[in-house]
Amino acid sequence: MLYIFRLIVTVIYSILVCVFGSIYCLFSPRNPKHVATFGHMFGRLAPLFGLKVECRKPADAESYGNAIYIANHQNNYDMVTASNIVQPPTVTVGKKSLLWIPFFGQLYWLTGNLLIDRNNRAKAHSTIAAVVNHFKKRRISIWMFPEGTRSRDAVCCRLKPARFMRLSRLVCRSFLSAFPTPLTKSI
16 A cells, blocks of 8 residues: 555656656756756655665865766666755766656756767767767766666676776866765665
8 A cells, every 4th residue: 555655646746847847947948957956856755765865975065066976876766866966067967768758758858968879889979079068168067877787786886898988088078076976775
C-alpha cells in the first residue's frame, strides 16, 4: 500500500514539475539557472522514498565560479539524491535519448542541459568544442557523469578511454577547476 502511495505521489509530482517547469522555462529558455531550481524540486522527493540526503559542500562553494563537477552515476535515484547540491548556473551533460522521456525530456532540454548523441562518435567529439564555447560565452559550470558505467559506491569506476579523453580535453581547453563529487549509499 505504501509503495502504491509513493508511486502515485511521485508520478503526479514529477509530471506537475515537468509540465509547469516547461511552461515557466518557455519565458527564458535554456537558462542554466533553471537546472538548479528544478533539480532542487526533484530533490524534495527524497523523504518520500525514505531517504535522508546529507549534502556536504564547502561554505564558499557559491564563490567557486565556473567549474566542472565530476560525479559517479549510481542509479536513477541520483536525480533525487544528487540534485540538491547543484549550484546555479550549472548544466548537466546527458545522452540525447533523455529528450524522448515524456515531460521530463522537454524540461531537461528547456533548462539548458547539454545533450550528446552517443551513437554518433564524430558528433559527440564535436560536442566538446560546443561545451567549451558554452563555458566561455555563458560563464556556466558543467556537471558530468563521465565513467559511462554505474558504480555502487563512492568510488568512480574506471573511466572508459573515450570519455576520459573528452573530459581531459574539456578541462584543458576551458582552464577550469574540476571537482570530484562522490555520491555514496544512494540505494
